[in-house]
Amino acid sequence: xxxxxxxxxxxxxxxxxxxxxxxxxxxxxxxxxxxxxxxxxxxxxxxxxxxxxxxxxxxxxxxxxxxxxxxxxxxxxxxxxxxxxxxxxxxxxxxxxxxxxxxxxxxxxxxxxxxxxxxxxxxxxxxxxxxxxxxxxxxxxxxxxxxxxxxxxxxxxxxxxxxxxxxxxxxxxxxxxxxxxxxxxxxxxxxxxxxxxxxxxxxxxxxxxxxxxxxxxxxxxxxx
Amino acid sequence: xxxxxxxxxxxxxxxxxxxxxxxxxxxxxxxxxxxxxxxxxxxxxxxxxxxxxxxxxxxxxxxxxxxxxxxxxxxxxxxxxxxxxxxxxxxxxxxxxxxxxxxxxxxxxxxxxxxxxxxxxxxxxxxxxxxxxxxxxxxxxxxxxxxxxxxxxxxxxxxxxxxxxxxxxxxxxxxxxxxxxxxxxxxxxxxxxxxxxxxxxxxxxxxxxxxxxxxxxxxxxxxxxxxxxxxxxx
Numbered sequence: 001x002x003x004x005x006x007x008x009x010x011x012x013x014x015x016x017x018x019x020x021x022x023x024x025x026x027x028x029x030x031x032x033x034x035x036x037x038x039x040x041x042x043x044x045x046x047x048x049x050x051x052x053x054x055x056x057x058x059x060x061x062x063x064x065x066x067x068x069x070x071x072x073x074x075x076x077x078x079x080x081x082x083x084x085x086x087x088x089x090x091x092x093x094x095x096x097x098x099x100x101x102x103x104x105x106x107x108x109x110x111x112x113x114x115x116x117x118x119x120x121x122x123x124x125x126x127x128x129x130x131x132x133x134x135x136x137x138x139x140x141x142x143x144x145x146x147x148x149x150x151x152x153x154x155x156x157x158x159x160x161x162x163x164x165x166x167x168x169x170x171x172x173x174x175x176x177x178x179x180x181x182x183x184x185x186x187x188x189x190x191x192x193x194x195x196x197x198x199x200x201x202x203x204x205x206x207x208x209x210x211x212x213x214x215x216x217x218x219x220x221x222x223x224x
Numbered sequence: 225x226x227x228x229x230x231x232x233x234x235x236x237x238x239x240x241x242x243x244x245x246x247x248x249x250x251x252x253x254x255x256x257x258x259x260x261x262x263x264x265x266x267x268x269x270x271x272x273x274x275x276x277x278x279x280x281x282x283x284x285x286x287x288x289x290x291x292x293x294x295x296x297x298x299x300x301x302x303x304x305x306x307x308x309x310x311x312x313x314x315x316x317x318x319x320x321x322x323x324x325x326x327x328x329x330x331x332x333x334x335x336x337x338x339x340x341x342x343x344x345x346x347x348x349x350x351x352x353x354x355x356x357x358x359x360x361x362x363x364x365x366x367x368x369x370x371x372x373x374x375x376x377x378x379x380x381x382x383x384x385x386x387x388x389x390x391x392x393x394x395x396x397x398x399x400x401x402x403x404x405x406x407x408x409x410x411x412x413x414x415x416x417x418x419x420x421x422x423x424x425x426x427x428x429x430x431x432x433x434x435x436x437x438x439x440x441x442x443x444x445x446x447x448x449x450x451x452x453x454x455x456x457x458x
Contacts, residue, residue: 085315085316088307089332
């Protein structure tokens with residue numbers, strides 16, 4: 001119970017500081033918007049091409065945006081050594097990760113939901129018929145990205161070349177998520193949309209496995 | 225200061241070694257700190273003062289040896305150390321107000337009536353009128369006051385201070401010394417690392433000098449005590 005109550009308190013702090021500064025949401029939204037617009041102008045894809053390649057483009061943009069967002073996740077805790085204050089206050093350090101993973105997932109999901117309509121208009125891909133399934137894929141994909149990214153952010157924040165290290169570690173690790181999310185999304189963009197359950201199952205298992213690893217190793221990731 | 229409800233607690237360091245790669249930050253440090261002592265650690269930069277205090281706060285795990293908190297000679301249990309920690313870094317969030325910071329840490333520590341406790345501490349550190357201001361708008365001295373309030377939220381029996389007056393102006397340093405005097409007189413055990421802080425160092429009842437991670441002087445009275453404190457103030 002202490003774990004959940006601490007995680008809830010910390011999630012409140014994460015949301016409050018972000019909605020006060022709007023640093024992460026603004027950066028990631030603008031970044032994804034630029035990628036979507038640039039690709040649209042560069043390739044001028046037909047509706048058929050968008051259905052085939054749009055999902056990959058969308059998830060690549062989300063992934064790069066996530067690596068920007070996750071960079072500052074633990075770096076912000078180092079400015080005034082607030083991570084030490086948190087470690088002195090919570091009995092289970094997993095509460096810190098749980099709050100950060102939830103906050104990052106929410107921020108990513110919000111960015112994705114804001115930009116899906118823009119993508120639909122610019123690439124002429126109807127997203128409304130399978131919107132509820134798209135939301136599910138976005139949630140599972142964002143959760144996976146956030147779990148792995150938050151863990152790696154904790155590691156890279158203590159390293160010397162931290163700005164370079166996170167993308168180098170994160171992008172290869174998230175390749176399975178990228179592939180699965182892209183395949184499920186591409187199936188939902190099809191002229192006859194369908195749910196690729198194998199991909200959805202893979203995303204759910206990936207999320208569960210990485211959350212378990214984070215729960216087991218979280219304590220060591222925030223140690224000095 | 226509000227009436228204290230803590231139980232007097234001592235600290236025992238047993239054969240503490242701390243290595244970073246091949247470099248020794250601490251070498252076989254063994255110390256018994258009695259409840260209520262006010263200990264000043266002196267030493268050059270890199271002598272191991274900060275590492276020892278962070279080990280006492282359970283923020284750093286020693287490579288070997290152990291640290292235990294003693295309540296009337298018996299080891300205390302619990303997952304969190306009964307210590308409040310104040311360092312040069314303020315350990316509070318710049319994007320939150322003074323009150324939000326205290327409420328956050330009070331709730332995390334499971335303190336009953338967090339709002340009342342936060343208000344009482346803000347009054348004690350003289351920031352009640354600025355309770356709704358963001359910490360990033362505060363001066364260095366005001367931030368350090370918030371840091372002290374945060375450290376005292378759970379009525380800690382042990383207070384750990386790592387060069388706490390660095391960057392404070394003379395007025396701020398004087399206020400800090402007075403606060404520390406109250407804490408010492410209330411029976412708390414205080415461990416502090418010093419670096420040129422004369423007013424604060426006069427409150428010490430024991431002076432320990434570290435050099436290259438080892439204890440080279442440990443004294444309570446006499447000329448040696450004064451010479452160790454003079455080293456801290458150099």
